Amino acid sequence: MTTDARPPGTPRLPPPAPESERSEAPAPAPSPLAPEAPASRLRSALDLIDPGPVLPNTPIPPRSSTPPPPEIPPLPVAPPKPLLPPEPLSDEPGPLRPVPARRPGRVAAAAVCVVLGAGLLGGAAAGTWLDDDSDGPAARSNYTAARDLWHSVPVDTLFPRTIRGTGAGPGGADREWTRIAVAPDGDCADALDPLLLKVLEPVGCARMVRATYTDATATSVTTVGLVFTQAEPAAMTALANRFANEKLGDRPDLMPRTYPVKGGVAAAFGDKQRASWTVRVLTDAPVVVTAVSGFADGRAITTPQSAEQATADGASGPAAEAGLGHDAKGIADNVERGLRKKAAASPEPAP
Numbered sequence: 001m002t003t004d005a006r007p008p009g010t011p012r013l014p015p016p017a018p019e020s021e022r023s024e025a026p027a028p029a030p031s032p033l034a035p036e037a038p039a040s041r042l043r044s045a046l047d048l049i050d051p052g053p054v055l056p057n058t059p060i061p062p063r064s065s066t067p068p069p070p071e072i073p074p075l076p077v078a079p080p081k082p083l084l085p086p087e088p089l090s091d092e093p094g095p096l097r098p099v100p101a102r103r104p105g106r107v108a109a110a111a112v113c114v115v116l117g118a119g120l121l122g123g124a125a126a127g128t129w130l131d132d133d134s135d136g137p138a139a140r141s142n143y144t145a146a147r148d149l150w151h152s153v154p155v156d157t158l159f160p161r162t163i164r165g166t167g168a169g170p171g172g173a174d175r176e177w178t179r180i181a182v183a184p185d186g187d188c189a190d191a192l193d194p195l196l197l198k199v200l201e202p203v204g205c206a207r208m209v210r211a212t213y214t215d216a217t218a219t220s221v222t223t224v225g226l227v228f229t230q231a232e233p234a235a236m237t238a239l240a241n242r243f244a245n246e247k248l249g250d251r252p253d254l255m256p257r258t259y260p261v262k263g264g265v266a267a268a269f270g271d272k273q274r275a276s277w278t279v280r281v282l283t284d285a286p287v288v289v290t291a292v293s294g295f296a297d298g299r300a301i302t303t304p305q306s307a308e309q310a311t312a313d314g315a316s317g318p319a320a321e322a323g324l325g326h327d328a329k330g331i332a333d334n335v336e337r338g339l340r341k342k343a344a345a346s347p348e349p350a351p
Contacts, residue, residue: 142284142343142344143285145344145346146286146287146339146340146346147286149228149339149343150226153342153346155182155209155211158209158226158338158342159182159209159224160334161178162177162179163330163335164176165326165330168326168329168333169323169326170323175323175326175330177213178213178216180212180213180214180264180265181212181261182211183209183211183212183259185209186207186208187205187207187208188200188227191210191225191227192257193256195253195254196255196256199248199254200288202231202239203229203239203281204230205228206228206229206286207228208226208227209225210223210224210226210259211223211224211259212224212259212260212261212266212269213331214266219297220294220296220323220327221266221269221295222293222294223258223269224289224290224331224332224335225256225290226287226289226335227287227289229287229288236281236283236285236286237283240282248279249280252304255292256279256290258270258271258274258292265296268296268297268298273294273295273298274301275294275305275318275322275324276293276324276328277291277292277304277306277328278328278332282336284340285340287339289332289339291328291335292328293319293324293325293328294324301318301319305317305325306325308325310324310326311325
């Protein structure tokens with residue numbers, strides 16, 4: 001008789017099967033992570049969990065160790081200004097617009113620029129005035145030195161023995177004149193016609209020197225003269241302006257006189273043979289330069305022409321066609337240049 005030692009209420013297990021009926025398949029290994037539990041118990045546990053609503057698949061951003069920068073609020077945008085209507089064109093004055101306040105720094109800089117610019121322009125203008133100032137020390141010195149040249153320099157300096165005029169003839173031809181006589185210095189009464197002497201009266205005649213030249217062909221003769229006056233620059237300038245304004249240099253009754261030379265090509269060179277002339281009143285020296293020309297054969301001229309008229313383009317007549325105007329002008333030009341050059345080189349006389 002077998003005794004059942006199990007406590008009451010314990011279910012009875014079936015007897016083990018015999019070894020011959022047992023399966024050779026190995027039993028599954030138990031899970032190392034959790035103890036084996038019946039499937040019924042797992043299903044009942046899952047049924048107790050509320051899965052909730054199903055969410056869509058959203059990409060999960062990668063994790064970063066740096067926190068995202070804070071969001072910057074957008075700047076306020078001012079509302080656009082309304083467009084002003086165009087102002088009507090009118091000649092009548094309208095209301096003045098307000099002028100924005102100027103910055104002191106910019107105003108000061110602009111003022112400095114204006115002052116510097118005015119100074120530069122003023123300096124340049126002053127330099128020009130000084131260069132052109134006929135009353136400067138050098139000009140006054142030359143003026144004073146020229147007054148005494150008639151007796152302080154050799155005659156060959158005032159009247160060279162030979163004068164070469166490059167391009168001084170008709171059509172730009174070269175001319176050459178040779179001195180044949182020099183008149184003794186004297187007063188103006190014997191050397192000038194009464195009417196010309198009267199015109200020169202405001203400047204006063206101190207002394208006059210003259211010389212006569214002939215051209216290379218000995219067909220023309222010319223007398224050149226220098227009238228040294230007693231006037232100051234203001235009086236010479238006034239006389240020069242009168243000659244220019246009244247065109248006194250073109251008047252035949254104001255022609256200078258000739259200096260004939262006996263026994264030579266200028267023996268017949270008298271008042272009736274005067275064909276062309278020039279009278280120049282200098283303002284940088286107390287001197288009046290004169291020149292008169294004519295034919296060496298003694299022919300009389302009824303219609304004389306001033307040197308300016310006889311050398312003009314298209315001029316006709318005996319004086320223009322023979323180049324007598326070029327003779328008077330060319331010789332006067334050369335003597336005038338020599339006078340100025342000598343006055344500039346001469347030392348100022350002691351007071």
